[in-house]
Amino acid sequence: xxREKIPFWRDERYLRIAAQVVSxxxxxxxxxxxxxxxxxxxxxxxxxxxxxxxxxxxxxxxSESFILYDxxxxxxxxxxxxLVNTLVVSILGIFFSTILGLIVGLAxxxxxxxxxxxxxxFIEFNRNIxxxxxxxxxxxxxxxxxxxxxxxxELPGPIYINQRGLYFTWPRLTESGGVFLAFTxxxxxxxxxxxxxxxxxxxxxxxxxxxxxxSLAIFIxxxxxxxxLSPSAPLRVDIPELSGFNFxxxxxxxxxxxxxxxxxxxxxxxxxxxxxxxxxxxxxKGQVEAARALGLxxxxxxxxxxxxxxxRVVIPPLISQYLNLTKNSSLALTIGFQELFAVxxxxxxxxxxxxxxxxxxxxxxxxxxxxxxxxxNVYNRRVQFIEK
Amino acid sequence: xxxxxxxxxxxxxxxxxxxxxxxxxxxxxxxxAILTLVSIIFLYFAVTAFARWALFSADxxxxxxxxxxxxxxxxxxxxxxxxxxxxxxxxxxxGVSWGVWExxxxxxxxxIAITLGIFAILPLKTADLTPAVRAFFLFNSLLIYAxxxxxxxxxxxGMKTSLLWLFVSIVITLVLLPGYENSKIMPSVATTAWxxxxxxxxxxxxxxxxxxxxxxxxxxxxxxxxPVVKIFSVFFIExxxxxxxxxxxxxxxxxxxxxxPAESRIDRILRALMxxxxxxxxxxxxxxxxxxxxxxEGQEEAARALGLxxxxxxxFIVLPQALRLVIPNIVGQFIALFxxxxxxxxxxxxxxxxxxxxxxxxNPEFVRLQMEVYLFIAVIFWIFSYFLSYASLKLEKALGVxxx
Numbered sequence: 001x002x003r004e005k006i007p008f009w010r011d012e013r014y015l016r017i018a019a020q021v022v023s024x025x026x027x028x029x030x031x032x033x034x035x036x037x038x039x040x041x042x043x044x045x046x047x048x049x050x051x052x053x054x055x056x057x058x059x060x061x062x063s064e065s066f067i068l069y070d071x072x073x074x075x076x077x078x079x080x081x082x083l084v085n086t087l088v089v090s091i092l093g094i095f096f097s098t099i100l101g102l103i104v105g106l107a108x109x110x111x112x113x114x115x116x117x118x119x120x121x122f123i124e125f126n127r128n129i130x131x132x133x134x135x136x137x138x139x140x141x142x143x144x145x146x147x148x149x150x151x152x153x154e155l156p157g158p159i160y161i162n163q164r165g166l167y168f169t170w171p172r173l174t175e176s177g178g179v180f181l182a183f184t185x186x187x188x189x190x191x192x193x194x195x196x197x198x199x200x201x202x203x204x205x206x207x208x209x210x211x212x213x214x215s216l217a218i219f220i221x222x223x224x225x226x227x228x229l230s231p232s233a234p235l236r237v238d239i240p241e242l243s244g245f246n247f248x249x250x251x252x253x254x255x256x257x258x259x260x261x262x263x264x265x266x267x268x269x270x271x272x273x274x275x276x277x278x279x280x281x282x283x284x285k286g287q288v289e290a291a292r293a294l295g296l297x298x299x300x301x302x303x304x305x306x307x308x309x310x311x312r313v314v315i316p317p318l319i320s321q322y323l324n325l326t327k328n329s330s331l332a333l334t335i336g337f338q339e340l341f342a343v344x345x346x347x348x349x350x351x352x353x354x355x356x357x358x359x360x361x362x363x364x365x366x367x368x369x370x371x372x373x374x375x376x377n378v379y380n381r382r383v384q385f386i387e388k
Numbered sequence: 389x390x391x392x393x394x395x396x397x398x399x400x401x402x403x404x405x406x407x408x409x410x411x412x413x414x415x416x417x418x419x420x421a422i423l424t425l426v427s428i429i430f431l432y433f434a435v436t437a438f439a440r441w442a443l444f445s446a447d448x449x450x451x452x453x454x455x456x457x458x459x460x461x462x463x464x465x466x467x468x469x470x471x472x473x474x475x476x477x478x479x480x481x482x483g484v485s486w487g488v489w490e491x492x493x494x495x496x497x498x499x500i501a502i503t504l505g506i507f508a509i510l511p512l513k514t515a516d517l518t519p520a521v522r523a524f525f526l527f528n529s530l531l532i533y534a535x536x537x538x539x540x541x542x543x544x545x546g547m548k549t550s551l552l553w554l555f556v557s558i559v560i561t562l563v564l565l566p567g568y569e570n571s572k573i574m575p576s577v578a579t580t581a582w583x584x585x586x587x588x589x590x591x592x593x594x595x596x597x598x599x600x601x602x603x604x605x606x607x608x609x610x611x612x613x614x615p616v617v618k619i620f621s622v623f624f625i626e627x628x629x630x631x632x633x634x635x636x637x638x639x640x641x642x643x644x645x646x647x648x649p650a651e652s653r654i655d656r657i658l659r660a661l662m663x664x665x666x667x668x669x670x671x672x673x674x675x676x677x678x679x680x681x682x683x684x685e686g687q688e689e690a691a692r693a694l695g696l697x698x699x700x701x702x703x704f705i706v707l708p709q710a711l712r713l714v715i716p717n718i719v720g721q722f723i724a725l726f727x728x729x730x731x732x733x734x735x736x737x738x739x740x741x742x743x744x745x746x747x748x749x750x751n752p753e754f755v756r757l758q759m760e761v762y763l764f765i766a767v768i769f770w771i772f773s774y775f776l777s778y779a780s781l782k783l784e785k786a787l788g789v790x791x792x
Binding site for chain 2: 016019020023024027034035037038040041042044110111112113114115118124125127128129130131132133134136137140141142144145327328330331333334341345348354355358361362365366369370
């Protein structure tokens, strides 16, 4: 066999190696150049690159924190406060935007023309304006324009709204609340376990176990038992009261926190509504018709046929919306809610260590993103259609 | 049954009369009736409250008093002919694009023409809007139509229009707006003076155009069989997508200087633009990857069988098909980027939102008029984004994405 020898510059094996070497040299060369510059600049300016400063006292106040903090505590602690603030606003935002998005998405599909149009207006308004403008509108346009403490608006509850924030009436545990709390937690756990076990039994044995009703009963009865068994009332209603120049008691949401939470919620809800609408529309009409033909009730059709199939389409874009919300919470710094990024920014000014702080911020956001998407991807894999 | 009889029996139903329509769509059962009533009450209160506020109690002076500030920021007033000329080029090319691509651009072009026309006759008593400026806006509005006629002629093609856009953008951003030092006719204008809608559009368009080639390269890199390239692309894309845009903008405005030779300085706006480009490139890469994955393996195999080289396969076979598929996604991303340009206020650039903040501090009487100013800005963004997504929807239908 006469085999012509391929010259090496056209031999794919050589070319592949050459391409790898060239790209590696370019990338590494660029990195080397950047690092050398970096080291010279930092040396000239005498900047420190270690993380030791995290133990030093921070010395700046944080307006709002969900864990104990005062300026004498360390930079590390301040960073943690920022992280907790980010997580709290993100988790609450995800919770509320999912509910609101579901409502708006269903309203958009409503056969009622007016309801569907109102939902459309809500979606189009929020999707087409920048989140930052929405936050500014809410915070500067609404929350800073609220009446002073003495002229607070009162909503049934009572809920008081004024410049200092939102004050909710809120149940709080009393000293004898421990028993009730323990029973409640036990009730929730047992209800979940009962749900899983009884459902499995139904699947394996094929007989009705009423898992929904049983776990609901456990969920209600156990806390009730705890209430009866506790020596005195386990909960008291904490009503905000005007004393002096400010309200006391109740649950307070600061204007900054409220604006960020509401802004993130309605902005993301508009996107989630579209995701949910697409998911429901993706379920073929024949599926519903077949279910009805088999004699399933409309609630059974929705719960057993439509929602499980819609979930498959909904989950992946929903994950990215949740991640967007978490990342968007960094905009809170513009209206003075001190979350992760805002605290990081103050830390850079105070400690003068831009690079370590930045590495910390980016690593934290990356970790949040990766963990969230990892958890939701596991769930996604469970609901996806398994082809046989 | 004969054919004609069958055709008769499946005639489309007659359109509903108004009363029947209301009964079917608003009061089909008692639940819907309640929903309708609640919605009407809600709408009535919302609309009247808003109208009362907007017409009687709102103070629109910060918005109406300084239209030029919102358009071009602090750009020297005696040099206004330069952004004006840029607008002239742009409106003409919008018209040409309308002629060439017809209905995808039609709504947008007509909208711009009408907006400019309205601007020309707006009954505002401000020093900014001289008769000359008004005439200029009106002229631009007519220029769109002139461009449309030109776009209709035979020698105008999509390729030529795209190249013209590219050429004009380069001229505008690198020559016309910055100008030259020691030049009598076009003295240099520092980028700190640029602002308003001009800045927003520059950042958005610049961001998407510059990020596109990088994004395509990253997408190809991610699908490459060369480990070094692949690992680098994946690392880059996932890192950028995992962090908020604010951190990237901030990194470019604060940290970038540390990684460059000590004496070098990069313009503030260029730094912000670099941040937007890097951010957008990672998302473009993921969009393009989706397109690449949708191309059947057979295409590549067939090309290989015909003896095309690896580069030829990518350039002539895979990429054209993949990019066609992802055009709607790219438009969606452009809308997102356009809205995200507002974040540059955080690094101290006076885009539209930044100008809004500045206007509030212009006059002590304006300090508490945030609602009016931000609402105005929201409306501008809304209009642009809405028309872009409308065009994207048309495009999606025309390309038949998801139907093949």
